[in-house]
Amino acid sequence: MKDLKQLVRENIWTLKPYTSARDEYQGRDAHVFLDANENPYNNPINRYPDPLQRDLKQSIAAIKGVPAANIFLGNGSDEPIDLLYRIFCNPGIDNVVAIEPTYGMYGVCADINNVEYRRVLLDETFQPDAGKLLAAIDNHTKLLFFCSPNNPSGNNIDREVIEKVLDSFDGIVIVDEAYIDFAGVPSFLEQLSLRPNLVVLQTFSKAWGMAGIRLGMAFASQEIITIMNKVKYPYNINLLTQQRAMDELMHYERIEEWVKAILSERARVMEEFAKLECTVKIYKSDANFFLVRVKDALATYSYLVDKGIIVRNRSKVALCGNSLRITVGTVEENNALLDALKQKI
Numbered sequence: 375m376k377d378l379k380q381l382v383r384e385n386i387w388t389l390k391p392y393t394s395a396r397d398e399y400q401g402r403d404a405h406v407f408l409d410a411n412e413n414p415y416n417n418p419i420n421r422y423p424d425p426l427q428r429d430l431k432q433s434i435a436a437i438k439g440v441p442a443a444n445i446f447l448g449n450g451s452d453e454p455i456d457l458l459y460r461i462f463c464n465p466g467i468d469n470v471v472a473i474e475p476t477y478g479m480y481g482v483c484a485d486i487n488n489v490e491y492r493r494v495l496l497d498e499t500f501q502p503d504a505g506k507l508l509a510a511i512d513n514h515t516k517l518l519f520f521c522s523p524n525n526p527s528g529n530n531i532d533r534e535v536i537e538k539v540l541d542s543f544d545g546i547v548i549v550d551e552a553y554i555d556f557a558g559v560p561s562f563l564e565q566l567s568l569r570p571n572l573v574v575l576q577t578f579s580k581a582w583g584m585a586g587i588r589l590g591m592a593f594a595s596q597e598i599i600t601i602m603n604k605v606k607y608p609y610n611i612n613l614l615t616q617q618r619a620m621d622e623l624m625h626y627e628r629i630e631e632w633v634k635a636i637l638s639e640r641a642r643v644m645e646e647f648a649k650l651e652c653t654v655k656i657y658k659s660d661a662n663f664f665l666v667r668v669k670d671a672l673a674t675y676s677y678l679v680d681k682g683i684i685v686r687n688r689s690k691v692a693l694c695g696n697s698l699r700i701t702v703g704t705v706e707e708n709n710a711l712l713d714a715l716k717q718k719i
């Protein structure tokens with residue numbers, strides 16, 4: 375990896391961050407807070423939240439087995455994705471490389487930040503080629519995005535390819551593990567302490583059942599996390615989100631039950647899809663959704679909309695012609711989908 379100083383934009387490297395009242399005073403035993411111009415009434419939401427979410431990070435550190443100093447929390451994973459562009463990529467000069475097809479936000483954040491986005495097409499089984507990825511890199515490539523399990527294809531990306539790129543690329547490699555709880559393979563978090571150029575993204579939006587509170591995680595070296603904290607909005611995670619996440623983490627064993635139920639339903643729904651008249655091909659899934667190629671995706675999509683059932687039509691995405699992305703729901707929801715499709719002529 376290049377020196378971090380060489381990779382980070384100069385204006386960010388030299389940035390003197392905003393210091394909030396709650397940054398300056400971090401002790402806990404004070405009981406009179408006259409430092410932040412808050413309204414003294416309407417406890418407890420009258421107070422600014424902890425800008426570095428220390429309690430919440432302690433809980434996450436214990437669950438994930440990663441020190442709190444290596445954790446960044448964002449307003450969904452979308453916040454760390456955007457922050458990485460703003461920290462590393464000089465607009466109009468630097469570029470990033472990503473597998474294609476994949477999660478759309480990497481490309482949108484590139485456009486917003488005026489950063490060239492280089493798409494390297496996966497093969498027919500939705501696997502990347504390390505040689506092709508490395509060939510797309512040049513001196514101005516700062517970030518390289520993997521998403522595993524990948525969205526919208528649903529499959530785990532070959533571990534050897536990710537490791538080869540981590541070994542060979544001298545910029546930052548991001549592995550988005552939004553669906554890792556369903557994947558049945560180890561997380562790249564295991565390699566965090568050995569690899570200074572690795573950033574792992576995870577989220578509370580999928581297996582953890584908290585999409586509504588907007589909470590995403592980035593795991594990286596302490597040096598990278600420190601820079602992310604410098605650039606983020608001072609109070610990026612609101613008090614209600616921090617409190618609710620803490621409450622939910624108290625009984626996080628529940629997610630094991632949810633994941634088990636979802637995986638068993640995924641197997642059943644995929645089996646049923648294989649028997650459907652409209653199905654052309656079902657792709658292997660390591661996530662809580664699967665991709666299916668059908669005879670006429672728009673017709674099937676519209677038919678389902680009429681029945682009040684919404685799936686995702688991914689037909690315009692590379693390698694996904696006539697393909698629908700189906701999230702695995704409850705038994706009742708899945709039955710509603712299957713019953714509707716069985717009735718379709």
Ligand SMILES: *Cc1c(COP(=O)(O)O)cnc(C)c1O
Pocket residue numbers: 449450451452453477521525550552576577578579580585589590
């Ligand atoms: C859903 C998803 C996310 C989660 O985004 P949040 O902003 O945390 O809700 C991140 N990456 C991928 C690939 C996803 O599919």
